Amino acid sequence: MKLKSSGLEMLETCSTCQQKEHSAATRRANKSEKENREQQRLQSRLCRIKHKIIVLSGKGGVGKSMVAVNLAISLARSGKRVGVLDVDIHGPSIPTMLGLENEKLHGDGNDLLPISYGNLMVMSIGFVLNNHDEALIWRGPRKIAAIKQFLADVAWGDLDCLVVDSPPGTGDEVLSVCQLIDNLDGAILVTTPQKIAAIDVRKTVTFCRRLQVPILGVVENMNGFVCPKCGEITSILPEGEGRKIAQDMEIPFLGSIPIDPDIAWAGDRGSPFLEQFADSRTAEIMNRVVAPLLSLISAKGPNRSKRLAVESASSV
Numbered sequence: 252m253k254l255k256s257s258g259l260e261m262l263e264t265c266s267t268c269q270q271k272e273h274s275a276a277t278r279r280a281n282k283s284e285k286e287n288r289e290q291q292r293l294q295s296r297l298c299r300i301k302h303k304i305i306v307l308s309g310k311g312g313v314g315k316s317m318v319a320v321n322l323a324i325s326l327a328r329s330g331k332r333v334g335v336l337d338v339d340i341h342g343p344s345i346p347t348m349l350g351l352e353n354e355k356l357h358g359d360g361n362d363l364l365p366i367s368y369g370n371l372m373v374m375s376i377g378f379v380l381n382n383h384d385e386a387l388i389w390r391g392p393r394k395i396a397a398i399k400q401f402l403a404d405v406a407w408g409d410l411d412c413l414v415v416d417s418p419p420g421t422g423d424e425v426l427s428v429c430q431l432i433d434n435l436d437g438a439i440l441v442t443t444p445q446k447i448a449a450i451d452v453r454k455t456v457t458f459c460r461r462l463q464v465p466i467l468g469v470v471e472n473m474n475g476f477v478c479p480k481c482g483e484i485t486s487i488l489p490e491g492e493g494r495k496i497a498q499d500m501e502i503p504f505l506g507s508i509p510i511d512p513d514i515a516w517a518g519d520r521g522s523p524f525l526e527q528f529a530d531s532r533t534a535e536i537m538n539r540v541v542a543p544l545l546s547l548i549s550a551k552g553p554n555r556s557k558r559l560a561v562e563s564a565s566s567v
């Protein structure tokens with residue numbers, strides 16, 4: 252015991268240790284100063300964006316990017332200033348869906364400049380990749396830093412709405428967006444009609460509730476098939492899980508969008524469906540699905556959404 256206590260005394264008085272502690276304290280102070288500056292920069296960007304919506308799903312390939320792009324187009328067509336932020340680090344689809352896959356990231360001083368698609372402004376990790384086959388092999392901290400940089404450094408200017416397209420699941424990217432944007436209007440959850448997708452989407456509902464992100468509604472995509480010859484909609488998948496999630500979990504059901512070969516065609520050609528096939532029956536259905544979201548954005552003032560079905564917070 253005696254030896255141990257005299258060892259401790261040595262530690263307390265040792266000048267090398269004191270120096271080390273002093274440098275560590277300086278590093279900590281510099282780090283928190285840097286973090287404060289970053290936080291201020293982030294807030295000054297975000298406060299110029301009236302509404303922020305994230306499109307989520309627990310399942311991959313269910314149509315999140317398709318919903319994000321067409322919602323953004325619909326808002327832009329109604330005269331809103333809209334940005335689309337693609338935070339799918341490992342599989343960014345937005346550049347392809349908007350025909351921007353050959354665009355590269357530009358900067359101006361400390362600002363990153365969004366790429367324009369008509370009057371839409373777009374930012375995606377896809378603009379950073381050197382070629383289409385390149386894969387980013389990043390762990391969580393690097394992904395989180397990239398998303399932070401997108402939110403803090405992209406010069407969106409004044410926007411009516413930012414639509415964030417996310418990767419499947421509730422991993423680092425989605426968690427970062429939900430935590431960094433503290434006044435998100437809410438999340439749109441996308442599912443397909445099968446139980447297998449719905450099971451994962453239910454987890455996304457729980458995730459949103461734990462993070463106190465309001466749920467704006469569920470979209471059930473790929474419900475029924477639109478015959479390209481006669482336009483009749485035939486049911487080909489088990490039906491109704493999207494509506495069931497909405498009922499069971501007391502969240503709004505925004506509607507169902509059928510499988511339409513023209514949606515897939517439009518996505519591959521980089522020409523948004525609601526622009527290219529504006530007069531089709533499916534476009535009419537899609538317009539009905541996004542109508543409540545348009546009303547939300549058109550309401551005066553930022554973040555007017557009612558916090559829906561949000562349960563008591565628990566820290567994550």
Ligand SMILES: Nc1ncnc2c1ncn2[C@@H]1O[C@H](COP(=O)(O)OP(=O)(O)OP(=O)(O)O)[C@@H](O)[C@H]1O
Nearest residue numbers: 311312313314315316317419509510511514515518
């Ligand atoms: N209703 C639909 N009818 C036909 N094709 C569709 C429909 N919805 C989406 N698609 C097509 O399905 C593919 C997957 O859609 P999308 O990329 O939007 O899904 P995602 O959920 O964003 O995928 P990921 O999980 O990989 O990010 C795309 O080629 C898209 O054009």
